[in-house]
Amino acid sequence: MYVAKTKKSCHLAVLSVMVLALMHASLVQCQLAGKLVQNPCSGKDKCHTCIQTQSCAWCMQPNFEGRSRCFQHTSPDVCPEQFVWNPDTSEQILINKNLTLAGESQAYGSAGGFGGGGAAGGGGQYISGGSSYHQSSSSSSSSSSASSYGSQYSGWSASSGEIVQIKPQSVNLKLRINQVHNLKVSYTQAEGYPVDLYYLMDLSKSMEDDKEKLSALGDKLSETMKSITSNFRLGFGSFVDKVLMPYVSTIPKKLEHPCDNCKAPYGYRNHMPLNNNTESFSNEVKDAAVSGNLDAPEGGFDAIMQAIACRQQVGWREQARRLLVFSTDAGFHYAGDGKLGGVIAPNDGECHLDLQGMYTHSVIQDYPSISQINQKVKENAINIIFAVTNSQYTVYEKLAAHVQGSSAAILSNDSSNVVDLVQKEYNKISSSVEMKDNATGDVKITYFSSCLTNGPEIQTSKCDNLTVGKQVSFTAQIQVLKCPEDPRDWNQVIQIYPVGINESMVIKLEMLCSCPCEHPGSIGYEEHSPHCNNYGTYMCGICDCGEHHFGNTCECSVSDMNSTINNDASCRADNTTNVDCSGRGNCVCGFCECFKRPNPEEVITGKFCECENFSCERNKNQLCSGPDHGTCDCGRCVCKPGWTGSSCACQASNDTCIPPGGGELCSGHGTCECGVCKCTANDQGRYSGRHCEKCPTCSGRCQELKDCVQCQMYHTGVLKNVDDCARNCTAFTPVGVEKVTIDEHKDEQMCTFFDEDDCKFMFKYSEQGELVVHAQEEKECPPKVFMLGIVLGVIAAIVLVGLAILLLWKLLTTIHDRREFARFEKESMNAKWNAGENPIYKQATSTFKNPMYAGK
Numbered sequence: 001m002y003v004a005k006t007k008k009s010c011h012l013a014v015l016s017v018m019v020l021a022l023m024h025a026s027l028v029q030c031q032l033a034g035k036l037v038q039n040p041c042s043g044k045d046k047c048h049t050c051i052q053t054q055s056c057a058w059c060m061q062p063n064f065e066g067r068s069r070c071f072q073h074t075s076p077d078v079c080p081e082q083f084v085w086n087p088d089t090s091e092q093i094l095i096n097k098n099l100t101l102a103g104e105s106q107a108y109g110s111a112g113g114f115g116g117g118g119a120a121g122g123g124g125q126y127i128s129g130g131s132s133y134h135q136s137s138s139s140s141s142s143s144s145s146a147s148s149y150g151s152q153y154s155g156w157s158a159s160s161g162e163i164v165q166i167k168p169q170s171v172n173l174k175l176r177i178n179q180v181h182n183l184k185v186s187y188t189q190a191e192g193y194p195v196d197l198y199y200l201m202d203l204s205k206s207m208e209d210d211k212e213k214l215s216a217l218g219d220k221l222s223e224t225m226k227s228i229t230s231n232f233r234l235g236f237g238s239f240v241d242k243v244l245m246p247y248v249s250t251i252p253k254k255l256e257h258p259c260d261n262c263k264a265p266y267g268y269r270n271h272m273p274l275n276n277n278t279e280s281f282s283n284e285v286k287d288a289a290v291s292g293n294l295d296a297p298e299g300g301f302d303a304i305m306q307a308i309a310c311r312q313q314v315g316w317r318e319q320a321r322r323l324l325v326f327s328t329d330a331g332f333h334y335a336g337d338g339k340l341g342g343v344i345a346p347n348d349g350e351c352h353l354d355l356q357g358m359y360t361h362s363v364i365q366d367y368p369s370i371s372q373i374n375q376k377v378k379e380n381a382i383n384i385i386f387a388v389t390n391s392q393y394t395v396y397e398k399l400a401a402h403v404q405g406s407s408a409a410i411l412s413n414d415s416s417n418v419v420d421l422v423q424k425e426y427n428k429i430s431s432s433v434e435m436k437d438n439a440t441g442d443v444k445i446t447y448f449s450s451c452l453t454n455g456p457e458i459q460t461s462k463c464d465n466l467t468v469g470k471q472v473s474f475t476a477q478i479q480v481l482k483c484p485e486d487p488r489d490w491n492q493v494i495q496i497y498p499v500g501i502n503e504s505m506v507i508k509l510e511m512l513c514s515c516p517c518e519h520p521g522s523i524g525y526e527e528h529s530p531h532c533n534n535y536g537t538y539m540c541g542i543c544d545c546g547e548h549h550f551g552n553t554c555e556c557s558v559s560d561m562n563s564t565i566n567n568d569a570s571c572r573a574d575n576t577t578n579v580d581c582s583g584r585g586n587c588v589c590g591f592c593e594c595f596k597r598p599n600p601e602e603v604i605t606g607k608f609c610e611c612e613n614f615s616c617e618r619n620k621n622q623l624c625s626g627p628d629h630g631t632c633d634c635g636r637c638v639c640k641p642g643w644t645g646s647s648c649a650c651q652a653s654n655d656t657c658i659p660p661g662g663g664e665l666c667s668g669h670g671t672c673e674c675g676v677c678k679c680t681a682n683d684q685g686r687y688s689g690r691h692c693e694k695c696p697t698c699s700g701r702c703q704e705l706k707d708c709v710q711c712q713m714y715h716t717g718v719l720k721n722v723d724d725c726a727r728n729c730t731a732f733t734p735v736g737v738e739k740v741t742i743d744e745h746k747d748e749q750m751c752t753f754f755d756e757d758d759c760k761f762m763f764k765y766s767e768q769g770e771l772v773v774h775a776q777e778e779k780e781c782p783p784k785v786f787m788l789g790i791v792l793g794v795i796a797a798i799v800l801v802g803l804a805i806l807l808l809w810k811l812l813t814t815i816h817d818r819r820e821f822a823r824f825e826k827e828s829m830n831a832k833w834n835a836g837e838n839p840i841y842k843q844a845t846s847t848f849k850n851p852m853y854a855g856k
């Protein structure tokens with residue numbers, strides 16, 4: 001690990017920043033490798049914590065001084081191979097029986113005993129060293145339980161034993177923490193796989209017609225199923241409800257005959273255990289009497305629980321697809337409803353049937369809960385088909401979502417479609433396979449499969465549209481997330497199984513959480529070892545010193561030390577970390593012994609090994625730009641005189657920034673950084689050039705020179721006072737020219753201004769060494785205009801026109817008056833004056849009377 005490589009030293013630098021964040025916050029900047037990756041192995045000082053870290057290996061070489069024993073196994077030559085403990089994930093297939101191909105199972109059906117066949121089938125596949133776990137346990141338990149079923153069924157149970165639908169069957173797996181292991185699981189649907197179908201029927205009064213129909217269809221049902229698999233068994237049970245108020249009427253007369261042609265109510269009854277004598281099914285159904293109850297929901301959950309729990313009485317076979325058809329037209333009671341009838345004892349999930357197949361604990365125990373049902377269904381790999389009437393479908397559909405492997409379907413209200421329904425649901429169930437497992441939280445299993453397509457595998461645990469003989473493969477990705485606290489949990493048995501099939505792949509998983517060298521009896525394990533000053537236990541190459549001693553060889557004693565000094569704490573910069581010596585040294589009696597590096601040029605120093613002299617900033621791959629420029633001290637370059645910068649790459653003197661002709665640093669338009677001008681920008685433009693001497697878009701010195709040109713050339717402007725002009729304008733004397741023109745090659749600047757008289761004046765300047773100004777001799781002024789004349793003229797014109805109009809008006813009215821007067825004179829001479837009243841005269845006042853006014 002400690003190779004002189006920049007990337008490795010980067011890891012250490014990052015670690016040290018983390019460790020000493022408070023003291024050396026800006027200590028090391030690591031941009032060299034681009035990636036900031038911490039070495040996960042450093043700081044792991046015990047073998048088991050080391051191998052619980054991914055890609056780390058432990059070195060148990062004695063005398064492995066000065067280096068971390070936990071190292072990345074990819075680093076070469078850290079530790080001699082015989083001392084490395086780096087357990088690897090391993091897989092060992094213990095039982096790998098071939099899948100039963102189409103047609104094979106029938107042949108086995110008549111072949112007889114399971115035990116013998118199983119041994120023969122599995123025989124060739126054992127891998128040496130593997131135990132025969134699966135074989136022995138399955139064969140013994142199956143034969144014992146098979147015999148307890150009673151002679152009538154034992155033949156079937158035995159014959160079906162040889163069908164193999166999942167492969168491999170047993171695997172030994174050793175897994176490192178966080179390592180992902182892929183395991184291939186194959187599944188096929190065998191032809192003629194045994195099917196057990198138990199018909200569980202609600203026999204309340206409303207189901208009477210259904211019962212008749214079912215009894216009529218019984219033969220058809222069994223024929224249809226036998227066409228699917230010859231190995232078919234049928235059973236029948238019925239239920240009503242708990243015989244208690246308020247579920248059923250407890251009036252004595254009603255108890256006997258709750259309704260016309262009704263029998264007494266009951267909880268659940270197993271009428272016909274599963275058997276191959278399917279002809280008797282119809283009779284059993286016909287003979288079962290209907291009963292009556294009060295409330296709408298029925299006690300179906302009690303019946304489901306008994307039908308599943310009573311494996312023996314109902315006669316479920318071990319190797320068979322188990323279907324439970326639950327047919328009803330009403331809702332269901334569930335856990336807690338029992339309180340209405342005063343039943344408070346919770347359901348215990350056990351079988352309680354008497355010899356007649358009657359449920360004995362109906363009024364003693366409450367209904368089971370949905371999760372109890374689900375649990376039982378899972379344990380027993382049963383597929384429930386809820387065949388319910390249309391009105392109840394939505395309820396049971398939701399229920400089916402909570403019970404593994406179950407489904408809901410609509411039953412016509414007289415059960416006439418029951419055969420179709422069962423066949424359809426069976427096909428649905430058998431044509432899909434879903435993988436499940438019982439792994440606990442510390443182990444994660446994810447499934448991938450391409451199912452029947454040829455495409456890439458996608459994450460799924462379910463494949464659809466399987467037919468008999470088609471084989472699908474799943475890849476189970478197994479990962480141990482962390483070591484469980486309890487060492488007993490480091491070995492686990494995990495089952496991977498297809499839902500609804502009582503076959504599984506058993507994984508015996510060993511989590512690689514500990515090192516064998518840590519256990520008594522292994523090589524090198526020695527209590528009170530002389531390696532450890534007779535105080536500690538020598539294991540895995542290190543000393544485990546117990547409570548009273550510490551140090552690499554237990555050479556430090558707690559009593560020697562100041563009691564206030566805690567060994568661990570004295571090797572850590574502060575309490576924000578729990579890594580001793582910044583992970584780059586060993587804590588020895590409270591002091592850090594920093595690791596040595598293979599390259600003697602590289603040393604780790606500091607009280608907490610927080611410093612080193614090989615991870616400073618680099619320039620051109622030279623630490624601190626090479627030994628001539630600076631040296632590396634605790635992650636920071638210390639520059640030699642004449643050099644500056646974070647990597648000592650910069651010259652300290654500013655000489656290179658001064659223009660060749662002399663003058664200001666960077667022509668006054670920039671700063672000198674690292675021997676190079678950094679030019680400034682202003683609102684007119686950006687200076688450029690090696691010494692910031694150029695600025696094509698800047699206005700230059702025009703504004704500055706303007707006033708002096710103006711006063712010296714034209715004696716105008718702010719400095720037109722002769723004294724001011726002489727005093728302020730000493731830098732140059734403008735040379736008068738007739739016309740100012742710019743010579744492109746001479747780096748001349750043209751300036752144009754307008755003065756207060758609106759006259760344009762132009763001048764140019766050049767700064768080749770000395771400032772030379774050429775100015776136009778004459779200003780260009782706009783021609784003068786006599787404004788007053790224009791104004792007076794306009795006013796006079798307006799007055800004259802007004803007078804003329806007045807005169808004209810006066811003339812016209814005079815003429816008019818004269819004429820009128822002449823006419824009047826003439827008329828007055830002709831007419832005699834009439835002294836009467838003027839006929840057109842009207843008095844100024846008029847009087848009106850309100851007719852409605854009473855006049856009070």
Ligand SMILES: *[C@@H]1O[C@H](CO)[C@@H](O)[C@H](O)[C@H]1NC(C)=O
Binds near residue numbers: 121
């Ligand atoms: C399993 O199948 C393979 C090839 O299909 C065959 O070579 C092998 O003999 C079979 N093993 C058993 C035990 O039948």
Ligand SMILES: *[C@@H]1O[C@H](CO)[C@@H](O)[C@H](O)[C@H]1NC(C)=O
Binds near residue numbers: 151153154155276277
């Ligand atoms: C039912 O099983 C018995 C053996 O348990 C067998 O003798 C009988 O032939 C089977 N009946 C049918 C119809 O398959």
Ligand SMILES: *[C@@H]1O[C@H](CO)[C@@H](O)[C@H](O)[C@H]1NC(C)=O
Binds near residue numbers: 141142502
């Ligand atoms: C599943 O089969 C095994 C034998 O292969 C048997 O021991 C076990 O009881 C069966 N499980 C169920 C739920 O039938």
Ligand SMILES: *[C@@H]1O[C@H](CO)[C@@H](O)[C@H](O)[C@H]1NC(C)=O
Binds near residue numbers: 209414
């Ligand atoms: C059966 O359903 C039909 C409609 O789907 C309905 O008219 C009839 O009454 C139902 N019969 C019973 C017995 O519920």
Ligand SMILES: *[C@@H]1O[C@H](CO)[C@@H](O)[C@H](O)[C@H]1NC(C)=O
Binds near residue numbers: 464465
């Ligand atoms: C299964 O087959 C049906 C009809 O053949 C098709 O519609 C459906 O998409 C298939 N499902 C999958 C998952 O391939």
Ligand SMILES: *[C@@H]1O[C@H](CO)[C@@H](O)[C@H](O)[C@H]1NC(C)=O
Binds near residue numbers: 492
């Ligand atoms: C998984 O199931 C198997 C068989 O039932 C059992 O032996 C094992 O302990 C279970 N594993 C876990 C983690 O529960």
Ligand SMILES: *[C@@H]1O[C@H](CO)[C@@H](O)[C@H](O)[C@H]1NC(C)=O
Binds near residue numbers: 560561562
């Ligand atoms: C114990 O502590 C004292 C002062 O606190 C110090 O001078 C002395 O060196 C310490 N001894 C050891 C063994 O660290």
Ligand SMILES: *[C@@H]1O[C@H](CO)[C@@H](O)[C@H](O)[C@H]1NC(C)=O
Binds near residue numbers: 575576
């Ligand atoms: C660390 O030490 C400081 C004072 O020295 C204390 O306030 C703080 O609680 C400590 N933190 C932890 C995590 O122990």
Ligand SMILES: *[C@@H]1O[C@H](CO)[C@@H](O)[C@H](O)[C@H]1NC(C)=O
Binds near residue numbers: 600601602613631632
């Ligand atoms: C690191 O320090 C050691 C000892 O002080 C010195 O010999 C070595 O040259 C230094 N290395 C560098 C790269 O400065």
Ligand SMILES: *[C@@H]1O[C@H](CO)[C@@H](O)[C@H](O)[C@H]1NC(C)=O
Binds near residue numbers: 653672
């Ligand atoms: C060089 O110039 C920079 C700014 O441009 C200034 O900060 C620095 O002090 C100068 N160095 C010397 C040696 O004059």
Ligand SMILES: *[C@@H]1O[C@H](CO)[C@@H](O)[C@H](O)[C@H]1NC(C)=O
Binds near residue numbers: 707718719724728
């Ligand atoms: C001219 O120079 C004097 C002092 O030398 C200064 O006070 C005055 O502001 C200057 N005038 C202009 C217009 O720059």
